[in-house]
Amino acid sequence: MTDSTFGKLNAQVRKGSGKGVSRKLRADGKLPAVMYGKGKDNLLLTVDARDLRHALDPERKLNTFFSVTVQGEQGESVEQCVIADYHADPIRDQFLHIDFLRVDPESEIVTRIPVEYIGRAVGVALGGKLRTHQRTVRIAVKPGDIPVKLTIDVTPLESGQIMRMHELSIPKVRLLENPNVVVAHVEPPRVAKVAAEEPKKAAGKKK
Numbered sequence: 001m002t003d004s005t006f007g008k009l010n011a012q013v014r015k016g017s018g019k020g021v022s023r024k025l026r027a028d029g030k031l032p033a034v035m036y037g038k039g040k041d042n043l044l045l046t047v048d049a050r051d052l053r054h055a056l057d058p059e060r061k062l063n064t065f066f067s068v069t070v071q072g073e074q075g076e077s078v079e080q081c082v083i084a085d086y087h088a089d090p091i092r093d094q095f096l097h098i099d100f101l102r103v104d105p106e107s108e109i110v111t112r113i114p115v116e117y118i119g120r121a122v123g124v125a126l127g128g129k130l131r132t133h134q135r136t137v138r139i140a141v142k143p144g145d146i147p148v149k150l151t152i153d154v155t156p157l158e159s160g161q162i163m164r165m166h167e168l169s170i171p172k173v174r175l176l177e178n179p180n181v182v183v184a185h186v187e188p189p190r191v192a193k194v195a196a197e198e199p200k201k202a203a204g205k206k207k
Contacts, residue, residue: 006057007064011035011045013072022097031095035068035079037102043070049095062086063111065143068100080105082143108140110176113147115183119155123186128159132184137165140174147173152183159188 011033014021022032025046033045057064066081084101088094103109115134124130137150147170157163166179 005054007055007066008069009047009051009055009066010069010071011047013070014044014046017044026096031098033098033100035070035081035100035102037081037084038104040102043072045070045100047098052095052098059148060146063113063146065105065146066100080143082109082111103143105143107142108174109143110138110140111146112136112138114149116149116151117154117184118151119153121154121157121184121186123157123159123161123188126159127189128186130154130157130184130186133182134165134177134184138176139170140176141172145172154184154186157184157186159186161186 014032017032025032026049029049030046031049031052033047035043035045055064055066056062062083064083066083068079068081070077070079079100079102081100082103083098085099087096089096101109114136115132117130117132121128121130132154139147139150141147150168150170152163152168154163162185163183164179165175165177165181165183168175168183
C-alpha cells in the first residue's frame with residue numbers, strides 16, 4: 001500500500017440489531033457491519049462511515065486488505081480482513097452495511113480485479129477493429145498481494161489474431177478463468193472482408 005493508513009480501521013462490538021438500530025447508526029454517521037470466518041464467532045460491529053472511506057485504498061478500493069482493531073467488553077483484538085460483501089445506496093454513493101471476512105495473510109483468497117487494455121494493436125493500425133471481452137478476472141492471491149488490476153497490452157495483436165487467457169500472467173497471482181477464454185481479438189478491415197467475398201460470389205454466378 002502506498003499509505004500506511006490504508007486498511008487501518010477501528011470497530012466497536014454492538015449488541016443491537018435490526019432495521020431500527022441500523023437506521024439510527026447511519027443517522028449518526030456510523031455503519032452496521034458483521035465479521036465472520038476462520039472458525040471464530042460472528043461479531044456484530046459498528047464502524048465509522050467516514051473512517052471506512054479513508055481506510056479504503058484509493059486504487060484497490062473494495063479489494064483493500066484491512067487490519068481491523070475490534071473493541072469490545074472483553075478488550076481489544078486485531079483482525080486481518082477483507083470485504084466479503086456490502087450493501088450501498090447507489091444514488092447517494094454511500095455504504096449501508098459491510099461484511100468483513102477474517103483471512104490468513106499467508107493463505108490465498110478468491111476475488112475479482114478489473115481489466116485494463118493498453119496499447120494500439122498492430123491490426124488496428126492497419127484498419128482492423130479491436131474487440132475486448134473481459135472487464136474483470138477471477139483470481140486467487142494472498143490478501144496483501146491483491147493487484148490493482150490486470151493490465152493487458154494488445155499492441156502485438158494482428159488482424160484476425162485472438163488473445164486468450166492462458167497467454168496472460170500476473171506475479172504472485174493465479175488466474176482462475178478458463179484458459180481458453182478469449183480476452184481480445186482484432187477484426188479484419190471490412191474492405192478486406194468484402195474483397196475476400198467477391199471471388200466467392202463470382203464463382204457462384206458462373207455455376
